[in-house]
Amino acid sequence: xxxxxxxxxxxxxxxxxxxxxxxxxxxxxxxxxxxxxxxxxxxxxxxxxxxxxxxxxxxxxxxxxxxxxxxxxxxxxxxxxxxxxxxxxxxxxxxxxxxxxxxxxxxxxxxxxxxxxxxxxxxxxxxxxxxxxxxxxxxxxxxxxxxxxxxxxxxxxxxxxxxxxxxxxxxxxxxxxxxxxxxxxxxxxxxxxxxxxxxxxxxxxxxxxxxxxxxxxxxxxxxxxxxxxxxxxxxxxxxxxxxxxxxxxxxxxxxxxxxxxxxxxxxxxxxxxxxxxxxxxxxxxxxxxxxxxxxxxxxxxxxxxxxxxxxxxxxxxxxxxxxxxxxxxxxxxxxxxxxxxxxxxxxxxxxxxxxxxxxxxxxxxxxxxxxxxxxxxxxxxxxxxxxxxxxxxxxxxxxxxxxxxxxxxxxxxxxxxxxxxxxxxxxxxxxxxxxxxxxxxxxxxxxxxxxxxxxxxxxxxxxxxxxxxxxxxxxxxxxxxxxxxxxxxxxxxxxxxxxxxxxxxxxxxxxxxxxxxxxxxxxxxxxxxxxxxxxxxxxxxxxxxxxxxxxxxxxxxxxxxxxxxxxxxxxxxxxxxxxxxxxxxxxxxxxxxxxxxxxxxxxxxxxxxxxxxxx
Amino acid sequence: xxxxxxxxxxxxxxxxxxxxxxxxxxxxxxxxxxxxxxxxxxxxxxx
Numbered sequence: 001x002x003x004x005x006x007x008x009x010x011x012x013x014x015x016x017x018x019x020x021x022x023x024x025x026x027x028x029x030x031x032x033x034x035x036x037x038x039x040x041x042x043x044x045x046x047x048x049x050x051x052x053x054x055x056x057x058x059x060x061x062x063x064x065x066x067x068x069x070x071x072x073x074x075x076x077x078x079x080x081x082x083x084x085x086x087x088x089x090x091x092x093x094x095x096x097x098x099x100x101x102x103x104x105x106x107x108x109x110x111x112x113x114x115x116x117x118x119x120x121x122x123x124x125x126x127x128x129x130x131x132x133x134x135x136x137x138x139x140x141x142x143x144x145x146x147x148x149x150x151x152x153x154x155x156x157x158x159x160x161x162x163x164x165x166x167x168x169x170x171x172x173x174x175x176x177x178x179x180x181x182x183x184x185x186x187x188x189x190x191x192x193x194x195x196x197x198x199x200x201x202x203x204x205x206x207x208x209x210x211x212x213x214x215x216x217x218x219x220x221x222x223x224x225x226x227x228x229x230x231x232x233x234x235x236x237x238x239x240x241x242x243x244x245x246x247x248x249x250x251x252x253x254x255x256x257x258x259x260x261x262x263x264x265x266x267x268x269x270x271x272x273x274x275x276x277x278x279x280x281x282x283x284x285x286x287x288x289x290x291x292x293x294x295x296x297x298x299x300x301x302x303x304x305x306x307x308x309x310x311x312x313x314x315x316x317x318x319x320x321x322x323x324x325x326x327x328x329x330x331x332x333x334x335x336x337x338x339x340x341x342x343x344x345x346x347x348x349x350x351x352x353x354x355x356x357x358x359x360x361x362x363x364x365x366x367x368x369x370x371x372x373x374x375x376x377x378x379x380x381x382x383x384x385x386x387x388x389x390x391x392x393x394x395x396x397x398x399x400x401x402x403x404x405x406x407x408x409x410x411x412x413x414x415x416x417x418x419x420x421x422x423x424x425x426x427x428x429x430x431x432x433x434x435x436x437x438x439x440x441x442x443x444x445x446x447x448x449x450x451x452x453x454x455x456x457x458x459x460x461x462x463x464x465x466x467x468x469x470x471x472x473x474x475x476x477x478x479x480x481x482x483x484x485x486x487x488x489x490x491x492x493x494x495x496x497x498x499x500x501x502x503x504x505x506x507x508x509x510x511x512x513x514x515x516x517x518x519x520x521x522x523x524x525x526x527x528x529x530x531x532x533x534x535x536x537x538x539x540x541x542x543x544x545x546x547x548x549x550x551x552x553x554x555x556x557x558x559x560x561x562x563x564x565x566x567x568x569x570x571x572x573x574x575x576x577x578x579x580x581x582x583x584x585x586x587x588x589x590x591x592x593x594x595x596x597x598x599x600x601x602x603x604x605x606x607x608x609x610x611x612x613x614x615x
Numbered sequence: 616x617x618x619x620x621x622x623x624x625x626x627x628x629x630x631x632x633x634x635x636x637x638x639x640x641x642x643x644x645x646x647x648x649x650x651x652x653x654x655x656x657x658x659x660x661x662x
Binding site: 096099101102103105106107108109110111112113114116117120 | 624625627628629631632634635636637638639641642
């Protein structure tokens with residue numbers, strides 16, 4: 001064999017890299033299918049069938065390109081086995097990263113072993129390796145194309161079965177757009193009285209519609225809150241929890257509307273707990289969760305995820321956002337794109353989740369630093385934890401008051417950005433001649449904490465910063481424009497309300513329509529229990545199940561370990577004084593405790609809470 | 616018998632490490648295996 005056969009040409013290394021990339025991508029697809037088959041959660045888009053091979057091919061071609069340049073610069077003197085070993089290292093890394101729970105030392109041994117064997121083979125039989133790589137490439141490419149089409153094909157078939165337009169639709173049925181501002185608390189929304197003008201556009205919408213100043217979410221975190229928004233059931237009645245998706249036991253709002261002729265579509269920026277794996281997508285003929293973005297492509301591969309979660313790389317580039325975050329503007333664009341092709345003879349139900357207010361708080365320009373405190377922020381303390389890769393600022397309890405205010409300022413800057421996107425959404429609907437026949441609902445799934453009760457973020461309590469959310473309904477026929485409802489309302493009643501807008505009778509979903517506030521009914525008496533719940537979770541708060549009930553002005557919070565708190569929200573809106581031991585509040589405590597115990601007992605006797613004085 | 620993550624993960628790591636070591640020293644392992652095979656085969660043919 002001549003010495004030239006042992007040298008690397010640029011084409012040689014690119015072919016080898018492309019083959020290795022496609023092979024790794026196909027192995028990743030097989031691994032993901034295996035995980036799904038075993039009932040695990042994979043946390044990637046349903047388009048992983050083509051995203052993983054495409055992303056791996058891209059990453060390997062980039063690396064291969066570097067080797068090709070090295071080969072050119074060395075005027076062909078680069079040994080073939082060097083290129084092969086480098087490709088082997090990358091391939092081995094991708095392979096071992098598919099199993100993150102294996103010890104890093106073991107992974108390193110496997111990786112080096114693969115590289116050594118590939119390098120030795122390339123050194124001993126370079127022509128054979130070249131031929132095999134060249135022959136494998138078209139086969140792998142065809143396989144990748146065929147398997148890659150499975151994801152989009154499956155989604156298309158699912159969507160078609162839901163988009164059955166044979167059902168007659170009432171000609172008066174309005175379009176419904178449900179905008180959920182993820183992690184936005186009412187206390188930071190000027191449309192509900194906050195002094196800082198965070199939502200001027202929502203204020204205008206509320207002035208033309210109806211605002212509910214005491215809307216209460218049923219859960220302090222995304223999945224159960226959305227599950228309630230879509231089923232009308234309380235979280236303790238549903239399967240949706242930390243590790244379990246929403247099952248198919250109960251019909252969803254989108255399913256009911258779809259069977260009554262609505263075109264249904266969802267566009268969510270929350271790619272953690274509103275994705276296709278969580279079950280909340282059920283009933284939407286079109287469901288856009290992860291989107292097709294460079295960041296999402298990267299996250300579809302083990303190598304990409306490792307790069308995305310690498311703190312040193314993030315510090316090097318000063319990049320602290322989730323790589324696949326989609327802004328409210330992008331969510332709007334996706335919705336408008338779908339609207340371009342939506343059937344014109346059917347009303348539509350669209351669900352939009354804006355994720356910009358969720359940590360890490362990174363407002364877009366020109367909203368960033370609107371409040372002048374950006375220089376106090378310490379984004380280098382943001383960490384991204386596997387497997388979901390959500391970014392959180394660490395050491396919040398050590399923040400100075402000024403730093404804490406800076407975090408709140410950034411959070412509210414994102415709210416102002418989303419408010420502008422709501423305005424853009426409404427303007428776009430108006431310009432298309434749709435606004436007159438569209439009900440726009442703006443609410444949130446839960447709020448956020450900034451040190452209240454020494455707590456931060458969400459999901460860990462049922463205090464008002466987490467459960468008190470905005471709710472504005474615009475365009476509802478027969479509803480008095482500019483009304484302000486101060487009676488406490490639960491988001492559990494929103495699905496029944498939206499079905500009433502759609503003219504669908506028969507109570508297919510539980511709950512009472514919020515229209516009762518104009519129906520001559522004593523709305524305060526005829527109300528669904530204003531219940532909120534959060535289940536216990538591993539290692540983090542809460543460590544036991546917690547439930548709360550609001551019967552204005554009292555807010556009872558009851559823990560399954562017997563802990564009880566009672567607050568008067570009128571005299572103590574910040575919930576600083578626990579009145580559960582106060583003799584004056586005793587009757588309220590007993591009354592609320594019995595109601596709460598009865599309401600949660602109805603679902604599960606084991607959730608029976610201790611009633612003071614009943615021992 | 617309960618076999619949970621605290622057992623599976625170290626076991627998987629150990630198996631992966633053994634697999635990796637085999638890859639690293641494959642030629643030597645094959646050589647030793649062939650020598651052992653010849654030795655054992657030789658013992659039977661002498662008889």
